[in-house]
Amino acid sequence: MERKRSDIIADELESLILDGSFADGERLDESQLAERFNVSRTPLREAFQRLALSGLAEQIPRRGVFVRQPGPVELIEMFEVMAALEALCGELAAARITDAALEDLRAANARCQQAVEARDTDAYYRENECFHGILYRQSGNGFLEQESRRLHRRLQPFRRLQLRVRGRLAQSMAEHEAIVDALEAGDAKAAAAALKSHVAVQGEKFHHLIASLRQAAE
């Protein structure tokens, strides 16, 4: 499937913004980026539209587009919403999940455990994503799955950062186990609660990390 240049550029810019290659409030210069990507302004403008609509940039008419890095407050807000979405996924999945999917979850979890023991945060990160992806799918609600993936992707780089907090990996693993157990038991309430706190705690941990980094900088 041949993709359009504008799509490729949108992905590229998205990654660059999420990686922090652009500072908050920085203006994205059309002609400059057009030269950099060796395309005309047209596909760039289409990419900008995508960024603006997914909240990564702000488009001010006749002024240009500016990257919008979420601040600590907005991040916590986003994690709060993510927690609610994942809780719903868990609640629905508890009643709908297949045995095969439960197996997959356990397998992903085992790989997670290996990553923790190997101190391989990259691997943990990958498997963690797999774990949550299965959950979204098993909610049996396509729209919910789609929205969850969208927000998950947006929070990706911050999740990663948050994993640096000491002891977080092991704690996260234990939470995963509790989630799978609740799903296996078909306990919707327990699954929802476990997921909600699992995600919400990430926002809090992130907050702590930010605060400590700021303190260290002074």
Next chain:
Amino acid sequence: MERKRSDIIADELESLILDGSFADGERLDESQLAERFNVSRTPLREAFQRLALSGLAEQIPRRGVFVRQPGPVELIEMFEVMAALEALCGELAAARITDAALEDLRAANARCQQAVEARDTDAYYRENECFHGILYRQSGNGFLEQESRRLHRRLQPFRRLQLRVRGRLAQSMAEHEAIVDALEAGDAKAAAAALKSHVAVQGEKFHHLIASLRQAAE
């Protein structure tokens, strides 16, 4: 604030799609619509991007854009997510809502009641929207507010349809009262539960309406 032509067209097309002026799967012809709106293809293409990203249309590379009307299943899925978001709004608002906002909610509710008595579904619809808008705001979570508004807007036309079901207006009013009471009492759990069922029931009612309409058509 001068808006761009592409924005105006996007809004226009959005309304047309939501109004049902375009059938599901219908192709949106660039040159045809360009002529209709008296603009070139460029702003139209930008409008298409917006439609595609908000889920109202599907953009297939090198093939064109096609309107995507959600089917009954997808609608119920969307209401399910909306219920979770509104429940979160209620949960947060229970702890954060101001006295002034509580007053506003009661006022909006009173106007709702008047509309019910006057059998004025349009007015009810308006006030209902106001009611929920206050709630989103009072969650104190800007991101949640934004996401709730987005989904609310998308479900707007279907909510309206659902209000036709006999007795729904009165029931909805009672639910509103319960929500405000829970908020006033600062009972987060009760507020969340009340909102969740208030919204979820809309999806179900809608399902019934669809089913009965289909039956009537045969």
Next chain:
DNA sequence: GTCAAGTTTTTTGTATACAAGAATTACAAT
């Protein structure tokens, strides 16, 4: 008559040209 291959036509994607609005700078007046 049907199916297939090749050609024409249509339509999308991209580049460039042009128009209009905003920012900046130069300059004059106080």
Next chain:
DNA sequence: ATTGTAATTCTTGTATACAAAAAACTTGAC
């Protein structure tokens, strides 16, 4: 020196021109 204004420059928004790919049509063989 500062402030207000006019002119210039720069940037965005829109139109048009061109390229490439897909759809539609024609023609020919079976």
